Structure formats: C-alpha cells, structure tokens
Amino acid sequence: MNTITEAYVDSLAPNAGAIKNGRDLVRKNSFPVRCITVDHTLLFGECKGSGKEPYRCSIDFIQEGSPVFRCTCPSRQFPCKHTLGLLYAYASSSSSFETSDIPAEIADKRDKAEKREEKKQAVEKEGAAKAPRKVNKSALVKKITAQLEGIAILEKLVLQVVHNGLGSIDKKMVQLIEEQAKQLGNYYIPGAQAALRELLLLLREDGDREANYGYAIEQLIYLQALVKKSRTYLEQRAEQPDLPMETDSTLEELLGHAWQLAELRELGRTKPNTELLQLAFLSYADHASNEFVDHGWWIDLEDGTIRVTRHMRPFRAAKQMKEEDSLFSIVQTDELLIYPGELNARVRWEHARFREIGEADYHRVKQLAIASYPDVIKKVKNQIKNPLSDKMPAALVAFQSIERVNDDTYILRDAQNKQIPLATNLLEAPHQPHVILGLLQPEELRNQAALIVFRHELESGRLVAQIMSIVTDRRLIRLLY
Known part of the structure; x- marks a missing residue:
C-alpha cells in the first residue's frame, strides 16, 4: 500500500468540495468502524449517513498504483466523500484502524476482477500475435x-x-x-x-x-x-x-489528433521504471479550445528531462471530470507513455505508486540542473525559431544568485557570470512569483536550482524567462499557486 498522506488523498479527490466534505467526516468522527487487512492492501469501514444503516466503504490497494473505491452510498461522485474520509482518517491516525480479515464480498469482487484481467491479457496477447490491423x-x-x-x-x-x-x-x-x-x-x-x-x-x-x-x-x-x-x-x-x-x-496533435495509449505503445514511445517529481503546476482556462487545462511540469529523476502533463476538461463537462491538482510526492510508474514533442514532451501513465520526497531527491534534482546558460539558451532558441513549436519551453537551471536589479526586475546569474532576465507576466498565474521572491531567505536565493519558462519578448526582441519554482537542498519552493 502507498504511504497514505493527506496530500496523497487530496490528489485523489475530484474537486475541492470533496476534499472539504471528506475531512469534515473525520472531524465529526463519522467512522465508528475502521479496519485494515493484515497485508495492508485493503481499508474498509462504516460511515454514518443520513439513513438508519451506515454506508460501507472500502479502498482496495491490491493493485498498488490503482486503488479501487467502493461505497454503498448513492453518490455519483467518484471517489465519494466517504471513501476519501476513510483515507483521511487513516492518514491522520493509522493506529485507530483495527486489523481484520477481508470481507467475503470484497474477496469475491477481487476474484472476478482477477478473472477479467486474465481474460483481457489473453485477448491482448492473442491480438499482438496476429498481423497488425489493416488501415481502412x-x-x-x-x-x-x-x-x-x-x-x-x-x-x-x-x-x-x-x-x-x-x-x-x-x-x-x-x-x-x-x-x-x-x-x-x-x-x-x-x-x-x-x-x-x-x-x-x-x-x-x-x-x-x-x-x-x-x-x-x-x-x-x-x-x-x-x-x-x-x-x-x-x-x-x-x-x-x-x-x-x-x-x-x-x-x-496540432491538427487535433488525440493520441491513444495503444498508438503510443505501438510506436515504442514508452519508458519503463520511471520516477517523476512535479516541480510546478498551474490550472487555466483555454478559451480558444473551450476547456480548462491542468498543466504540470515534471522532472525525470533519472536523466533530468523536463516533461509536462496536460489534463483537459471541456467547459461543458468540467463539473463531471476530476480536476488535477499539485502533487507533492514522487511518482513511480512502471510504464511512462511519451507523446511526440520537443524539449518538454507531454507524458502520461496509467498506474503509479507514490513515495515521500527525501533530501536525497532534492540533491538529485540540483545535480540534474543545467549549469551553462548559453547551452540552455541555444536549445531554447533552436526550438522557438520553428513557428509551430512550443513558444514557452521550460528548463531546470542552476544559479549562483537571484538578484534584484530594481524595484520590479530580477535576474538569474550563473557561475560564469552569465545572466537571464526574469519577467513577471509570461504565465497567466493568479499571483506573480516576484512577490514571493522577496519573502525568501537569502540562502534560498544563492547556489540553488530553478525551473524557468522562456518566451521571446516581442517588444524588445529579447529572450526572457519566468521563474516557476526553486529547488534547495531541503525543499521545493513553488512560486506558482
């Protein structure tokens, strides 16, 4: 079972209302029955409801990266507030859960799910053995x-x-x-x-x-x-x-093709056994596409590649879709699927495990940061000169200092005294990062790493950057929120 923290439970919730309602159930002591199996793969319990009978809820971690939520309540929200509340209860007080045998009904559901998975794998294996499907x-x-x-x-x-x-x-x-x-x-x-x-x-x-x-x-x-x-x-x-x-x-993708996971696998666009850390996150409304976009920037802890995730929610269906949120744990996935792209290719995964971030991870991120600003700028310029490329590529760079030039202007300086000017309005964030920079400790502005996004400034003709986060030896400071 994953290390269950409140941040992890937050990431599972479909919206902010579900987070509040789930936490309120714990605060009101609405779970008189709290159980966990000996192998720690199943949490289950009872939650007081509006009727005479309590709701029976459970979270099954038999497949570690894909928890299965079950509840007898009539809610159409998934996961419901009762399963989230049970997870919050475990995150706040795991010792309050009594060890118990797996309920017979859940054991039966596990058996049926296992048979379905075996059948699915057999069909996939049979399909793989056949000749590739012909195009119509x-x-x-x-x-x-x-x-x-x-x-x-x-x-x-x-x-x-x-x-x-x-x-x-x-x-x-x-x-x-x-x-x-x-x-x-x-x-x-x-x-x-x-x-x-x-x-x-x-x-x-x-x-x-x-x-x-x-x-x-x-x-x-x-x-x-x-x-x-x-x-x-x-x-x-x-x-x-x-x-x-x-x-x-x-x-x-620019024409509008929605890549299917099966297509990416057939093209060999996968990477096994990958660990990712989210360095920045921003949600915004794309009125041109009529959808909300939940955009995450991640670093591959093996090679330092900066990846992105984009979760799109059409305006019309936004209320029925889960909104992505910031994630503060290391994501471990057996298979990372990589979309066609350039410096910051989009990625996704089907199953994942999570672990807490340690100091070794922060040290690793700093080691992976690019030290030479001319090298970074060369890569960025090579990309943005293509009219169809992403005009705002991101990079993780090491810096010797972040310096304030005047009242509202900052620069990044590297060990070779090269500079990158920092702008404030490249991303449509609700708060500007420069406000937060003035609140940081002096040591956090020297000899650290920063995730920055670049943009070619039309008026001045310069390449400028906006800082999104700072990585120190002990913590990740997110300047977008």
Whole structure:
C-alpha cells in the first residue's frame, strides 16, 4: 500500500468540495468502524449517513498504483466523500484502524476482477500475435480529403487578413473570422480551429492595441506555417495511406489528433521504471479550445528531462471530470507513455505508486540542473525559431544568485557570470512569483536550482524567462499557486 498522506488523498479527490466534505467526516468522527487487512492492501469501514444503516466503504490497494473505491452510498461522485474520509482518517491516525480479515464480498469482487484481467491479457496477447490491423484506406483518404478542404479554407482566410492588414480589420471581418472558425469544426482539424479562435480572441481583446497586434502577427505566422506543413503532410498521406503518422513533431496533435495509449505503445514511445517529481503546476482556462487545462511540469529523476502533463476538461463537462491538482510526492510508474514533442514532451501513465520526497531527491534534482546558460539558451532558441513549436519551453537551471536589479526586475546569474532576465507576466498565474521572491531567505536565493519558462519578448526582441519554482537542498519552493 502507498504511504497514505493527506496530500496523497487530496490528489485523489475530484474537486475541492470533496476534499472539504471528506475531512469534515473525520472531524465529526463519522467512522465508528475502521479496519485494515493484515497485508495492508485493503481499508474498509462504516460511515454514518443520513439513513438508519451506515454506508460501507472500502479502498482496495491490491493493485498498488490503482486503488479501487467502493461505497454503498448513492453518490455519483467518484471517489465519494466517504471513501476519501476513510483515507483521511487513516492518514491522520493509522493506529485507530483495527486489523481484520477481508470481507467475503470484497474477496469475491477481487476474484472476478482477477478473472477479467486474465481474460483481457489473453485477448491482448492473442491480438499482438496476429498481423497488425489493416488501415481502412478509403475511410482514411476520405478524412484526409476533408482535412485538406478545411486547410484550404483556413489558408484563404489568413491570406485575406494579411492582404488587408490588421489595421483594416473591422466588426464585419471579425464576424467573418468567427464564422470560419465555426465552419472548421466540420473538417476534422480541431487544433487548427482552436488556433484560429486564438487569433479571434487577440483581435477582440481590449487594452494595448499595439501589443495585441504584435501577438496577432505572431499568430498569423503560426497559422500560415500550420497551413503549409499540414497540407504537404496530408497530401503525402492521401497519396500513400500506408505512410506512418508523423511522430518527429507535434504536427498531428496540432491538427487535433488525440493520441491513444495503444498508438503510443505501438510506436515504442514508452519508458519503463520511471520516477517523476512535479516541480510546478498551474490550472487555466483555454478559451480558444473551450476547456480548462491542468498543466504540470515534471522532472525525470533519472536523466533530468523536463516533461509536462496536460489534463483537459471541456467547459461543458468540467463539473463531471476530476480536476488535477499539485502533487507533492514522487511518482513511480512502471510504464511512462511519451507523446511526440520537443524539449518538454507531454507524458502520461496509467498506474503509479507514490513515495515521500527525501533530501536525497532534492540533491538529485540540483545535480540534474543545467549549469551553462548559453547551452540552455541555444536549445531554447533552436526550438522557438520553428513557428509551430512550443513558444514557452521550460528548463531546470542552476544559479549562483537571484538578484534584484530594481524595484520590479530580477535576474538569474550563473557561475560564469552569465545572466537571464526574469519577467513577471509570461504565465497567466493568479499571483506573480516576484512577490514571493522577496519573502525568501537569502540562502534560498544563492547556489540553488530553478525551473524557468522562456518566451521571446516581442517588444524588445529579447529572450526572457519566468521563474516557476526553486529547488534547495531541503525543499521545493513553488512560486506558482
């Protein structure tokens, strides 16, 4: 069983309300029966409810990285507040749990689950032994033909905007762009559709008109590059349907392809036995895609690679989906799945175990930090010069000092006296990290490591960075919250 902490239980909760309700049950002493099996793979108990009979709840850790929650309550929330409350009770007082035999009904459910898993593995093994499934070429060509039609519509619109100039855009043109963005939803290119909506949001945004135009020009360059590269790629696949999908870049995802885990496995995009530590986390609303995004930045403790996780929750279904949150434990997974990408490839996993962070982990992270700023900047510039690349790559760097230049400006300085200027507004965080820097101890601003995200500043033409977290020998200081 995982080391159960309150932070771990928080990470399982579907929302903040479930966390509060689960904790309240413990505070009200609502669990008169609290049990744990001898092998520590099952927590179960009874929780007082509104009816005469208590709710029977359990958390099964027979598969360590994938706990199974069961409860007799009618709640549609998963996990429910009763199973979360039982976990909070164990986290706060494991000694209050009585050792007991596994209930017969749960033992029976385990047996059925084991048989289902054996059957599933047998089917997968049989499928792997067979020849690869053939692609439905006619369906694929039909889809690609529709995608190319959508790309042609997008190209025509972009050229019209460029030809007329941003200064001539009026309400009529904005309305046309909005109509075209809706129309692109019929052509299987949701990524391109979201990119056009991003341009629309920039054109509608109030405030500094000149600055907005600068970002609008950047978005037009992006759209034109997307049109050019995707058209070439799609035309090749239409002529040769047997060609494999693009995996050397994020082009498929930019068009809107949702990679399936089976696809990533078939492409060999997996890494075994991986330990990850989350260095930063931020949730935000992406109005271009009409979804909430829970974005995490992680370090691979083996080689120092910075990975990202992105959990998307469409606005319409957000209440029914679990919201991701910060995680303060080491994630251990037997299989890490890696999406096509560049410096910060997106990852995910199906099963994971968790362990507490120790001083050795902080030392390890600092060892993995890049010491040379010119090397980091070279890698970042090589990426962002591609119009379709992630414009805000992240890196973990070592620093000799974080220095305040004036009232609102800081710099990072390395051991060779090279500097990276720090900005404050690259990420749309509710609080700016520079406020927190002024509260840290002097030793935490010297000879440590920092996770930073880069951005090419349009107005000055400089490469600037925003600090997201600091790693010392004893703790991780998150500046985004």
